Amino acid sequence: MISIAARFHFKVVLALLLFLSLPGVAQPLSQVREIRKKKEIGWLKTFSEFLSIPNIASDSNNIRKNAAFIQEMMIRRQLTNVQLLESKEPGVPPVVYGEYLVPGASKTLIFYAHYDGQPVNPAQWATGLHPFVPALYSDAIFNKGQAITLPDSNGHTQPEWRIYGRGASDDKAGVAGLLYALEALQTARIRPSANIKFFFEGEEEAGSPHLEGILKQNRELLKADGWIICDGPVHQSGRKMIALGVRGDAHLEITVYGPVRPLHSGHYGNWVPNPAMTLSKLLAGMKDDRGRVSIRGFYDDVQPLTTAEKKALLAVPSADEQMKHELGFEEAETPGQSLMEAINQPSLNINGMASGNTGKLSANVIPTTAIANIDLRLVLGNDWQRQQQKVIDHIRSKGFMVIDYDPTATDRQSGKKLVKVTRGLDGYNAQRTDLSLPLVQKVKQAVQSTSKEPIVLLPTLGGSLPLYVFEKQLGAKTLIVPIANHDNNQHAENENIRLENFWNGIETYAAIMTIDW
Amino acid sequence: MISIAARFHFKVVLALLLFLSLPGVAQPLSQVREIRKKKEIGWLKTFSEFLSIPNIASDSNNIRKNAAFIQEMMIRRQLTNVQLLESKEPGVPPVVYGEYLVPGASKTLIFYAHYDGQPVNPAQWATGLHPFVPALYSDAIFNKGQAITLPDSNGHTQPEWRIYGRGASDDKAGVAGLLYALEALQTARIRPSANIKFFFEGEEEAGSPHLEGILKQNRELLKADGWIICDGPVHQSGRKMIALGVRGDAHLEITVYGPVRPLHSGHYGNWVPNPAMTLSKLLAGMKDDRGRVSIRGFYDDVQPLTTAEKKALLAVPSADEQMKHELGFEEAETPGQSLMEAINQPSLNINGMASGNTGKLSANVIPTTAIANIDLRLVLGNDWQRQQQKVIDHIRSKGFMVIDYDPTATDRQSGKKLVKVTRGLDGYNAQRTDLSLPLVQKVKQAVQSTSKEPIVLLPTLGGSLPLYVFEKQLGAKTLIVPIANHDNNQHAENENIRLENFWNGIETYAAIMTIDW
Structure with missing residues (x-):
């Protein structure tokens, strides 16, 4: 132990030293x-x-x-x-x-x-x-x-x-x-x-x-x-x-519609279209079986990395095996792709999905709506609003009428398959x-x-x-x-x-x- | 107006009449x-x-x-x-x-x-x-x-x-x-x-x-x-x-797995598989684009209606147009099929679906799980447990390992695509x-x-x-x-x-x- 006097002295010296530091x-x-x-x-x-x-x-x-x-x-x-x-x-x-x-x-x-x-x-x-x-x-x-x-x-x-x-x-x-x-x-x-x-x-x-x-x-x-x-x-x-740098980000909320009121799934099941199934098919069609986004033009516009950036990327230690172990999965969404390759591409990710109830609250119904929230990550070259538009155009190409409000009775009687797409207004581009x-x-x-x-x-x-x-x-x-x-x-x-x-x-x-x- | 005496008399007579009624x-x-x-x-x-x-x-x-x-x-x-x-x-x-x-x-x-x-x-x-x-x-x-x-x-x-x-x-x-x-x-x-x-x-x-x-x-x-x-x-x-009669009923709860903990969708998006996408693809594959269940053998076992029952069915007034109008849709899940035809077939219906959060609670994550609850309606000839099994076999045929518990670390490291399927124990057959x-x-x-x-x-x-x-x-x-x-x-x-x-x-x-x- 240092005595009190010694400690005091030490403190003074330290303070002086600190004061003088440039x-x-x-x-x-x-x-x-x-x-x-x-x-x-x-x-x-x-x-x-x-x-x-x-x-x-x-x-x-x-x-x-x-x-x-x-x-x-x-x-x-x-x-x-x-x-x-x-x-x-x-x-x-x-x-x-x-x-x-x-x-x-x-x-x-x-x-x-x-x-x-x-x-x-x-x-x-x-x-x-x-x-x-x-x-x-x-x-x-x-x-x-x-x-x-x-x-x-x-x-x-x-x-x-x-x-x-x-x-x-x-x-x-x-x-x-x-x-x-x-x-x-x-x-x-x-x-x-x-x-x-x-x-x-x-x-x-x-x-x-x-x-x-x-x-x-x-x-x-x-x-x-x-x-x-x-x-x-x-x-x-x-x-x-x-x-x-960072990836850019853009959001979309997608809502598909079933009956105007929740229905008994026995009395109407498989006659009245089920929105959860419609949404599943819509989302499933956005990626191929190897995890690549199958929306037309999704990977266009991407500005390639410079030579120096590529070199820097190669120097980044791979955490892939560690992360797979830690997160409990074996195969990347696109098999064989590394994490570094993945984050240098634009992405489409489902943040959440909801229809009816699940688990203990699950009931025998046809739900009225099914909702998914999606975020798009963007790399240099992507424009966030153009990237949103590609998703919307894709949905249209699947035969849907895209609206940005809850459908009216007239919309519903049009015989068209309806999807509400709400563009997040909070998007922005990538930067490096x-x-x-x-x-x-x-x-x-x-x-x-x-x-x-x-x-x-x-x-x-x-x-x-x-x-x-x-x-x-x-x-x-x-x-x-x-x-x-x-x-x-x-x-x-x-x-x-x-x-x-x-x-x-x-x-x-x-x-x-x-x-x- | 009838006087009180007259009313009393009337009541007595009425009571007597009622008492004597056979x-x-x-x-x-x-x-x-x-x-x-x-x-x-x-x-x-x-x-x-x-x-x-x-x-x-x-x-x-x-x-x-x-x-x-x-x-x-x-x-x-x-x-x-x-x-x-x-x-x-x-x-x-x-x-x-x-x-x-x-x-x-x-x-x-x-x-x-x-x-x-x-x-x-x-x-x-x-x-x-x-x-x-x-x-x-x-x-x-x-x-x-x-x-x-x-x-x-x-x-x-x-x-x-x-x-x-x-x-x-x-x-x-x-x-x-x-x-x-x-x-x-x-x-x-x-x-x-x-x-x-x-x-x-x-x-x-x-x-x-x-x-x-x-x-x-x-x-x-x-x-x-x-x-x-x-x-x-x-x-x-x-x-x-x-x-x-009634249709029978059987339930299944399907859970697919993403990372063990929710992940930032920017840092890991489209590298770590997203369970909401996996579930969407799995559910989407259960029906064709005309609403027919594409699970092998799903419509087998169906015992046809008798001639008398077919006749009775023909006498049922059609509510199809009324119901389409009331429920806000134009086209049956299987286009052209009537409600009466639909309920005389086995069905597969999504009661609910959940992954991450949607709407205001939506966050930029890759969710850890995606869950769907499904009910199967059965007609005469179907066995409820056999019908559940057909769905499970279908999931297996898509390359999944089907388990009935939450996966262990070892399961996750097996490299297999995991699905938990919980059979509802509350099923029963149809009756007429x-x-x-x-x-x-x-x-x-x-x-x-x-x-x-x-x-x-x-x-x-x-x-x-x-x-x-x-x-x-x-x-x-x-x-x-x-x-x-x-x-x-x-x-x-x-x-x-x-x-x-x-x-x-x-x-x-x-x-x-x-x-x-």
């Missing part, structure tokens, strides 16, 4: 880690409070509470110019903005994260879990993790602990992780090497329909040398990762940042400096973010630096963040904030 | 009707109380409350030997039995109805309706009927009024209608022409798994010249109806009573005596009842005499009974109770 000084890593260890319990308490505020983009009241909570966190960390960037339209979740300007810094980085989350169906969460009652577990539930309580403020966490709750990884971990990274630097008196701006969106999971407007209104404020997008999971191998930019190399070095293992440089994420809007409106260069564990159940029930990922992520962000330009 | 006396119809008009408000009050008791077969506690309520109704109507016929297995809904023996009667009729109802999903019911809060409406909701309150006991009902609630038509209307018919005869002092026994089942909608055992244990008690099955809707034309039996003619005459319009004699109902069990265990002759309106939403949300149908049904039952043998 921007971009090497090895802030160990300092950030030590500070994290001291603060982690307090940080987790605050993070839990943050996760307790429901964050569905359409829930205005709670969205505002989230925004206020973040503003409060910003102010406590001496951020300046803290404000809500509002859409011109009323009722839109605001962007929470704050900045930490560094005298003399010649660079400006904006860190993006989002505080809203995907819709939740609490009934689907594991027993004992609720999306907005964050819970600490000793390990992943699928690894037999048990609910535990947070140690008191002198205690410490274990790397495998996880926090369950909506937004735990996607993407309140981004918001909190960034602010904690800055706090760690502040505590260590390490000055960031660039002006730091935070831009926390509140409707990313709703498709960012007002992002473009907000960017446009704040062009001056949002000038930067680079945008660091803090969202998504790291590589399945656990290695840290940078992604240069040029691999050869100096920014890419600098960020890569910074992230690599925090990890012994080689980091993964991915030409594109499979997931989507509205990055093409940043490029279009601001000419911004975006780089995605995710931190979450790959098995975080992002978008689904039992969303979680593994604590080691959270802590490593804070180190990653601190490293980017102190890039040696 | 079994099977003609024209009880107008008396039953007059009594009904006096009692209808009170009857509806009791009926509402009855409907307020939830009646899902698996809900033991409430099922017992229903049984007790019926016993009380029986006792109030001087029934004797009132008892619960229990299964030897514990926890099974009992049959409620009671009898009204007529001195000197040489015939015995047993009236069957069931007091349990189909599962409910309250969320699907119309605004303001709840399955177990019966509500009186001025007309069908789809005809813009409004919620109204019951008149006081001197008031009267209107023919188009409807009562909404689970069991309102299927089949508490049968239970109450029978007891009210007897009460009307008792009040009018018209003696039934046969010993009357009531047999009210409590798990018909769960597939009557214990009915056979209960019949077997009570063979002596249940000896009868005929069973009148009081369930189902009258003909779509509104005409009264007798059906000689011989058209030439004297009983059929007597019941036909009795029902015809209550209606100006020619009644409909249907060789088989499209729906199912476990009537083959009665024949097998008791050698019973069964005849189905339904009373509900055809648009009663039986088995689904917004189930209802139209009051004119209820009142007409009571007259029908009273007529059968007073058949002139």
